[in-house]
Amino acid sequence: MILLVCLPLLLLAAHTAANxxxxxxxxxxxxxxxxxxxxxxxxxxxxxxxxxxxxxxxxRGVPELTVHVLDDGSTDGTADVVRAVAGDRVRLHTGAPLPAGWRGKPHACQQLADLAGEADVLVFVDADVVLAADAVAGAVDLLRGSRAGLLSPYPKIVGSGRLVQPLLQWSWLTFLPLRGMERSPRPSLAAAGGQWLVLDRSAYRRAGGHAAVRTEILEDIALARAVKRSGGRIALADGSRLATCRMYDSWRELADGYGKSLWASFGSAAGAAAVVTMLLLLYVVTPLALLPVAPGVALLAYLLGVAGRMISAGATGGRVLPDALAHPLAIVLFGFLIARSFHRRRHHRLSWRGRPV
Incomplete structure (x- = not known):
């Protein structure tokens, strides 16, 4: 009977491996x-x-490539850096003032899409992403090969947050059936990462572009859902061999970055509480509760959680050890960050890049 407690952990680890x-x-x-x-x-x-x-x-491998850069009201000389590094090899645009009813990033992305001319494929990239020389060509090739309207290749995450950051890839590898997600027309069955998104231009237009997600904090996932609603397919990919993303350089940056959006990730405070409770029960409470009565089974429960984390890291370019050994601690930290995000939002203390959230 005690061993049956480990069955959900075994099934989840097996699902991670299959994905x-x-x-x-x-x-x-x-x-x-x-x-x-x-x-x-x-x-x-x-x-x-x-x-x-x-x-x-x-x-390389994309002879018909143009690069459009939008300076969205920067006050730190961003445009000067762009000119110094790229000169006239990119098209630098000055962003329009943020209109009422829009969030900053969707507005910037919509302007860029409107400026993209007659491009067949739109590739959205964040400033903290560094691409290998054949990354864009490879991503476009995979977009077409998967018959998707939106492809989300997740970069390799570097920098601060080695315990918490890899939970992003781990979560969808563990809980999301990838091929089922691709085949299903359900918008709720969707995931995407805004650091690097590749879209068929026609699918983007049918979905309404970023105008359709103008109010969303998590505009990347909302855009993937909009593509599905309009009849398109989405696909996830491991882009770790072709891209790195240095999102945060300190714990404070990570906490603030997660704080602005985690509250919107679960639909409601009740939904967030249910998810955190489930994760804590599976990966923290179960091993600890079994330790006094069945230490061997407790060790098995712990190792099954670690195994899932190791599989995820190995599949997405992350550091396997020793990080995976601290998986229960990562779950606790994640729960703390979710609670902090809701607390700061309730007290109107969330902002990003000088704009209130």
């Missing part, structure tokens, strides 16, 4: 003759945009 085997990956040395527009929204990114720009300028 890892099915995970799509852009191939290297791909090429495309399609017209591709890379779209880079910037707001106060002077300190870290240069590596991203250099990687975009080094792309």
């Amino acid at each position: 890892a085997l099915l995970l799509r990956r852009p191939r290297r040395d791909a090429a495309t003759g399609e017209r591709v527009a890379v779209l880079l929204p910037l707001r106060d990114e002077a300190a870290r945009v240069a590596p991203c720009l250099r990687s975009l300028l080094a792309q």
Whole structure:
């Protein structure tokens, strides 16, 4: 009977392994003759945009490539850095003032999409992403090969947050049936990461573009759902071999970054509480509760959680050990960050890049 307690953990670890085997990956040395527009929204990114720009300028296998950069009201000289690094090799645009009813990033992305001319494919990239030279060509090739309207290749996460950050990939590898998600028309069955998104231009238009998600904090997931609602398909991929993303350089940055959006990730406070309770019961409470009465089974429960984390890290370019050994601690920290996000929102203390959230 006690061993049955470990059955959910075993099934989840097995599901993680199955998803890892099915995970799509852009191939290297791909090429495309399609017209591709890379779209880079910037707001106060002077300190870290240069590596991203250099990687975009080094792309190969895409002869019909244009790079559009939007300076969205920066006050730190971001536009000057863009000119110094890229010169006239990118098209630098000045963003319009933020209209009522829009959030900052959807507005910036919509402007870029409108400026992309007759591009067949739109590639949205964040300033903290650095792409390998064949990343764009590989992603476009995979977009077409998967017959998706939206492809989300997750970069390799570097920088601060080695315990918490990998939970992003771990969560959808563990709980989301990848092939089922691709086949299902249900908008609720969707995931995406806004650091690097690749979209068929026609599918983007049918979904309403970023105008359809203008009020959303998690505009990436909302856009994936909009693509599904309009009849399109979405696909997730491991982009760790072709892209890195340095989201945060300190715990404080990570907490503030997660704080602005975690409250919106679960639909409601009750939904967030249910998810956190489930994760704590599975990966923290179960091993601890079993330890006094069945230490061997407690160890098995702990190792099953670690195994899922190891499989996820190995499949998405993360550091497998020793990080995976602290998986229960990562779950506790994640729960804390969710609670902190709701607390700060309730007290109107959330902001990002100088704008209230």
